Amino acid sequence: xxxxxxxxxxxxxxxxxxxxxxxxxxxxxxxxxxxxxxxxxxxxxxxxxxxxxxxxxxxxxxxxxxxxxxxxxxxxxxxxxxxxxxxxxxxxxxxxxxxxxxxxxxxxxxxxxxxxxxxxxxxxxxxxxxxxxxxxxxxxxxxxxxxxxxxxxxxxxxxxxxxxxxxxxxxxxxxxxxxxxxxxxxxxxxxxxxxxxxxxxxxxxxxxxxxxxxxxxxxxxxxxxxxxxxxxxxxxxxxxxxxxxxxxxxxxxxxxxxxxxxxxxxxxxxxxxxxxxxxxxxxxxxxxxxxxxxxxxxxxxxxxxxxxxxxxxxxxxxxxxxxxxxxxxxxxxxxxxxxxxxxxxxxxxxxxxxxxxxxxxxxxxxxxxxxxxxxxxxxxxxxxxxxxxxxxxxxxxxxxxxxxxxxxxxxxxxxxxxxxxxxxxxxxxxxxxxxxxxxxxxxxxxxxxxxxxxxxxxxxxxxxxxxxxxxxxxxxxxxxxxxxxxxxxxxxxxxxxxxxxxxxxxxxxxxxxxxxxxxxxxxxxxxxxxxxxxxxxxxxxxxxxxxxxxxxxxxxxxxxxxxxxxxxxxxxxxxxxxxxxxxxxxxxx
Numbered sequence: 001x002x003x004x005x006x007x008x009x010x011x012x013x014x015x016x017x018x019x020x021x022x023x024x025x026x027x028x029x030x031x032x033x034x035x036x037x038x039x040x041x042x043x044x045x046x047x048x049x050x051x052x053x054x055x056x057x058x059x060x061x062x063x064x065x066x067x068x069x070x071x072x073x074x075x076x077x078x079x080x081x082x083x084x085x086x087x088x089x090x091x092x093x094x095x096x097x098x099x100x101x102x103x104x105x106x107x108x109x110x111x112x113x114x115x116x117x118x119x120x121x122x123x124x125x126x127x128x129x130x131x132x133x134x135x136x137x138x139x140x141x142x143x144x145x146x147x148x149x150x151x152x153x154x155x156x157x158x159x160x161x162x163x164x165x166x167x168x169x170x171x172x173x174x175x176x177x178x179x180x181x182x183x184x185x186x187x188x189x190x191x192x193x194x195x196x197x198x199x200x201x202x203x204x205x206x207x208x209x210x211x212x213x214x215x216x217x218x219x220x221x222x223x224x225x226x227x228x229x230x231x232x233x234x235x236x237x238x239x240x241x242x243x244x245x246x247x248x249x250x251x252x253x254x255x256x257x258x259x260x261x262x263x264x265x266x267x268x269x270x271x272x273x274x275x276x277x278x279x280x281x282x283x284x285x286x287x288x289x290x291x292x293x294x295x296x297x298x299x300x301x302x303x304x305x306x307x308x309x310x311x312x313x314x315x316x317x318x319x320x321x322x323x324x325x326x327x328x329x330x331x332x333x334x335x336x337x338x339x340x341x342x343x344x345x346x347x348x349x350x351x352x353x354x355x356x357x358x359x360x361x362x363x364x365x366x367x368x369x370x371x372x373x374x375x376x377x378x379x380x381x382x383x384x385x386x387x388x389x390x391x392x393x394x395x396x397x398x399x400x401x402x403x404x405x406x407x408x409x410x411x412x413x414x415x416x417x418x419x420x421x422x423x424x425x426x427x428x429x430x431x432x433x434x435x436x437x438x439x440x441x442x443x444x445x446x447x448x449x450x451x452x453x454x455x456x457x458x459x460x461x462x463x464x465x466x467x468x469x470x471x472x473x474x475x476x477x478x479x480x481x482x483x484x485x486x487x488x489x490x491x492x493x494x495x496x497x498x499x500x501x502x503x504x505x506x507x508x509x510x511x512x513x514x515x516x517x518x519x520x521x522x523x524x525x526x527x528x529x530x531x532x533x534x535x536x537x538x539x540x541x542x543x544x545x546x547x548x549x550x551x552x553x554x555x556x557x558x559x560x561x562x563x564x565x566x567x568x569x570x571x572x573x574x575x576x577x578x579x580x581x582x583x584x585x586x587x588x589x
Contacts, residue, residue: 040139046127047145050152051215053120054289055302066092067113068306069289070414070436071524072325073098074113074163074566079527080543081517083406085326086309089553095324100557101540103567105586111569114164117156124153125172147206148217151225154196154203155438158229161192162528165242165565166583168576169195184568184580193233200226201258209264214281215290220262224286224439227258231447234454235532240584242564244534247454255451256459262286265441267469270477271379272389275413277422280435284442293422293433300424303431304414311430312382312410314399318391318418319429323401327381327409329355329550330543331521334514335377341475341496343374343514348546354491356384356398356408364398372494378480380521382410386490387483389417395483407550413522437523442470446516453508460508461500467515468497474519531564560585 054069068074076082077099084095094109096102103110127149136142160167168182169192187195204222211218234251235244266283273279280288295301311321333353336344344350357367366385382388388396389412399410416423416432424431449466452459475495482488498511516529530536540559548554562585573580573589582588 040134043127043130043134043139043145046123046130047149050120050123050127050149053123053152053156055291055305063112064305065308065310066109067116068524070304070306071159071528072307072310072522073109075524075527076522077325079530080328080539081331081521081526082328083326083551085324085406086322086401088402088405092309092324096553100553101559101563102557103563103586105567105570105573105582105589107567107569110566111571114160114569114572117160117163118170120156121153121170124149124156125170128153128172143206144208147203147222150199150203151207151217151222154200154225154229157192157196158225158232161189161196162232162531163566164568164583165189166568166581167192168580180575180577181579182576184576188239190233190236193229197226197229197233200229215288217287220264221287221439223258223262224444227255227262227444227447228439230258231255231451232528232532234451235534237534241561242531242584243561244532249455252451252454256448256455259444259448259451262444265444267441267445267473269473271376271474272477274437274440275389275415275434277416277432277434284440285435285437286441286444287439288435288437291433291435293424293431295433300428300431301433303424303428303433304436305428306436307414308428308431310411311415311428312399313401313429314397314403316394316397317399318393321429323399323410325411325522326400326406327411327522328543328547329407329409330546331517332377332381332383332409335374335518337372337374337494337496339372339494341372341374341494342498343511343518345510345514348542352550354383369491372492374474374495374518375477375479375493376474376495376518376521378412378490378493379474379477380411380413382412384408385483387480388412389415391418393419405551405553411522442473442519445470446512446519450512450516453505453512456505460503460505463508463512464498464500464503467511470515470519471495471497536564537561562586 055064073095077084077095084092084099086092089096094107097104097107128146131139131142131146131149134142139145166184168184169187170179170182200222204219204226207217207219207222209219230251234248234255236246236248237243238245265286268274268279268282268284291302291304293301293303309322309324311319313319313321313323329352333347333350336347336350336353338344351368353371353373354366354369356364358364364384366383378386382396382399384398385395398408400406400408414434415430416434418430422432445466449463452463479493480490482490513533517526520526527536530539537559544554544557565583567586568580568582578589580589
């Protein structure tokens with residue numbers, strides 16, 4: 001049985017393991033009382049409930065699109081890759097404040113995210129406590145199931161550290177009445193990350209390399225995640241300014257060593273297969289949230305509700321969604337390549353690529369399209385006049401809800417083609433059972449390349465080969481064709497491989513960071529990458545300056561040192577009875 005089917009069953013009993021208003025504690029009710037925690041069926045429900053937190057739909061939180069597990073708002077809209085979109089600046093202003101670096105502790109969507117993530121931790125804690133009370137004779141897979149819960153728990157703590165930095169650590173066995181006594185400055189960022197990585201490695205020892213049920217956590221997932229956490233830990237930050245003050249070479253070497261142990265994966269042959277359901281659990285998928293549609297759980301099923309707001313809209317659009325989460329012009333410009341097919345690092349000194357130009361009769365075309373571009377541009381982004389996946393009714397049109405504010409480009413990633421029978425034809429618009437990849441094999445190749453570059457020396461050449469391997473897949477993918485003449489490419493696609501000549505550490509670092517952006521665009525990771533590298537402030541202020549002429553609402557946008565993390569929500573400060581300390585970069589409570 002697939003885990004996605006197990007989770008579908010869990011929805012029917014979600015209220016039994018929902019997160020209460022007492023911040024973290026799950027109070028199982030009905031069949032999940034303290035008196036029957038030795039019942040394997042009851043414990044299975046707790047385990048399934050922990051897996052179900054990836055759906056972000058709790059009994060008291062039915063708006064997962066406002067607190068997305070995909071991090072489209074926290075990792076992309078807050079970075080230089082995406083605009084909020086929607087109806088305009090005031091449409092969900094909380095996301096607008098993320099986009100424009102105007103965050104305040106009273107932003108309710110931050111409090112909701114904090115609460116939901118701790119709900120996920122609470123479900124894991126409940127399952128672990130119950131599992132510890134039974135014997136391996138009663139449950140032969142007990143230690144494996146505990147390890148699975150530990151990995152999910154580590155995932156949520158890692159999210160909290162990346163989002164909020166100063167967070168309270170709630171031990172598995174901590175009594176509920178002690179929660180209010182836990183401070184959020186007891187551990188530093190590095191200490192949190194060290195603990196998370198250690199717990200992931202410990203969990204790996206109790207997990208098999210593979211599981212009989214697709215989607216269930218295995219040893220390779222735990223190792224891959226540990227490598228990712230250690231990569232973040234290696235960039236040591238000043239606790240007052242969040243500036244990177246040291247890169248730990250020993251940790252970078254551990255990243256390389258751990259990834260070397262993660263075997264059995266490969267890149268898909270075509271980048272666009274990442275958005276096809278037949279490949280979703282294929283060789284590139286390391287750790288994915290398993291979604292399902294029409295699975296008998298009620299309604300449309302366990303679809304990716306985090307993307308509920310983000311389907312395209314507009315005249316002639318096959319869907320009529322809310323139009324949030326739109327690619328930035330800066331991201332489009334970043335896909336430009338030179339005569340050798342290599343990225344143009346100073347692209348912000350060039351005119352905008354592929355802007356919409358209108359004629360007096362209302363017709364339109366794309367201007368400034370003579371230069372070369374990486375083919376992933378049109379794998380990731382839906383541009384007017386360009387073929388949209390395999391949709392034959394029309395090319396992509398002006399499918400943006402508020403084009404006066406956000407321009408005319410939308411997103412292709414994470415959507416099936418509109419005519420696909422596996423895509424919803426009504427509400428929720430464009431939804432499907434397509435999985436969300438938390439870690440894919442391309443990530444591991446780039447993480448290893450990043451660590452090798454920071455180590456320097458002989459590892460630089462291996463890093464070049466790893467980056468080129470990712471670029472080769474893009475090069476060998478089937479390019480998007482002109483809608484009116486399928487014998488021609490839709491743009492001047494040219495992507496080349498980095499040569500050995502001139503490949504020094506500084507150049508390699510710039511190449512890696514660019515490749516990470518182009519390969520991973522819109523996957524919810526960009527802002528966290530910028531913070532890890534210690535370049536969030538310079539990158540974001542350069543971005544605001546570059547986009548100010550066309551995005552008027554950026555006129556007063558400015559990113560300040562210390563704002564790399566969200567403010568601790570005021571509601572959580574109140575919960576703590578005044579014990580929590582605010583993050584640097586924001587006024588003290």
